[in-house]
Amino acid sequence: MEQKKQMQLSLQMVSGYGAEFNAWRMPGADPAAYTNIDSYVERAKLAEQGKFQMIFIADTPALTSSLSTKTPMFPMDPMLALMAVARETKHIGLVATLSTTFNYPYNLARQFKALDVISHGRVGWNAVTTSDPNVAANFGSKPVNRQERYEKAHEAIEIVQALWGSWQEDAWTLDVETGQFADMDKIQPVHLQGEYYATRGPLPIPPSEQGQPVIFQAGGGQEGLELAGRFASGVYANPYDIESAQEYRQTIRQSAAQFGRNPDDIKMFAGFMFSLGATEEEALMRRKQLMDFNPEEIPGRVSYLGSMINLPLSVHSIDIDQPLAPQLLQRAYASPMDPRSPKALQLLQQGLSVRDVLAHGVINYHPVVAGTPVQVADFLEEWFLAGACDGFSIVPDASFDGVADFVHLVIPILQERGIFHNEYEGNTLRENMAVPYQYGVQK
Known part of the structure; x- marks a missing residue:
């Protein structure tokens, strides 16, 4: 009997509270969850219990809204939050957003590869461009126009991947008898010079079990599609209906094919919010x-x-x-x-x-289902079986109980219907996403 195609799930962590920025006031919520790293770890462990493929942290390095009554949109620092989670979990993927506009490729390469090695191959990088003038001001810069942002992004990702591959896979010899720690002929500078970025390299970090971190992309327009088609194995998207989601997923797959890649090696995750009740x-x-x-x-x-x-x-x-x-x-x-x-x-x-x-959430940033676990599962199943996405980036209204409710009440329904896995397929994020091993610049 042929195996049913199965969706993938990503838990969006936000700032510790959930999709609704008033959730900190809910009975039972921890008002100080923003600084309580144990709450991030607890939610991630619940998601791992539910066999989520990954957790995902979006980020904008600026204060973009008033905190007088509402919580921040993002954690204090996404990489530090994922570091804490990495030490307390074994299987779930760890994906963070960092901008190619206001970060040097060497720093990006070093942070993500180190975390990938520490977590034994479970890390992903959501590579985005940044247009927010508040962010530019924080870096002592002016906003960058769209064309330049995407030119910088292509350059940065290529340099990052070259740095990831600059320590060759068999360079680490650890030969106690001869005293050779590593073969320096296989750890070489990359000497890359672009219009915006340059690096000598190498990056002195060996490969992880999945080779290198998985690249994700979030951002629309033709430039975003080209970036995704060239580099990404995962795409975070924000469609509001099945038809537009189907069209966008197909366009992403076509973009991958245009860059000589297998369209099945790029997965689209549709944003989704929910509120659960017995009725x-x-x-x-x-x-x-x-x-x-x-x-x-x-x-x-x-x-x-x-x-x-x-x-x-x-x-x-x-x-x-x-x-x-x-x-x-x-x-x-x-x-x-x-x-x-x-x-x-x-x-x-x-x-x-x-x-x-x-x-019902009609003015929310993602589609919202306010209803029973069956209604939530029905929505996810309908979109998935219609080919509108490969999976979902989900965020509960309030995290303090919403994650547990989804894991205990919705996941079993999806598993019973055969559209979500019962166990992790492997130990790395690439294995659990069913995307190929990669190390260094993609040929």
Whole structure:
């Protein structure tokens, strides 16, 4: 009997609290989770128990929003967080975001390869470009235009991979009898000079069990597709519906083929958020509780929802705890400028109140399912079997209980349906992602 194709799962760690930046106020949450590295380790161990392929930490090295009422978007430092997790786990992959725009290739190569060796081949690098002026200011620079950012990215990744391969695979001899620690003929400078970056090398770190870290990419546009097609084995994407996800995944696969690669060697992870409850009503109540922590934000959300369906909605003109009046709905239509709009309009047409539609997460950054474990599993299965993705980068509304609930309640359903594995396929991230071994610059 042919083995069913199986999805892959990545747990997005955020800053220790979850997708909703009010989650720190939930009963049972640790308000100081931001600095409690034990909480990161605990969530990672739960994800490993659930056989997640990896945990993923996004990052922007700047304070990009007010912390007066909400938590940060990112951990204190992604590499240090993963270092702590690496020492307490055995199988789960460890993926961090670091920018090619404001980091030297040698530092990138050294940090990621060292962590890859320490973790026995479980590390991935999400290589991104950075346009945020706040980040540029932190590095004493000006924002870099898009073309230059991607030129720098191609250059940086190629140099990083050359440095990773500069200590050849059989260079470490450890010959106690002859006294030869390493064969220096096989640890050679790379002498690379580009337009933006240069390095002499070599990098004095031997290969890990997977050779070198897995490269990931996140970022759209033609430039992002080319970067992914040339270098990436994993892509983090943010589609809102099956059709656009299918199209994007196909485009990524085509890009890989254009660079002479097997399209099956590049995996797309779609962003996904969830709130779990014993019933859909219970899950919605949980999301409404999170919304109610900052009632001053609700007017802005209502207005934004109105712009999505081309109606001038406000908390003063409607009762947000009631369905929209039929005469209003007759004038509504989904904005072609916002891919989330059709879902918002559909829920309103079903007779849900405005508050409930917002609780369904229609203005969130990723698709949201607020419902039972079966409803969450149904969503993931539908997207996956439709070829909309190879897996998901999931983030619970609140991490303190959301990770455990997903592992204990959703994972068994996916495993029972045969679309998620029961055991890790190997000891390295490459083995568990089913992507080829690689060491040095990709030919």
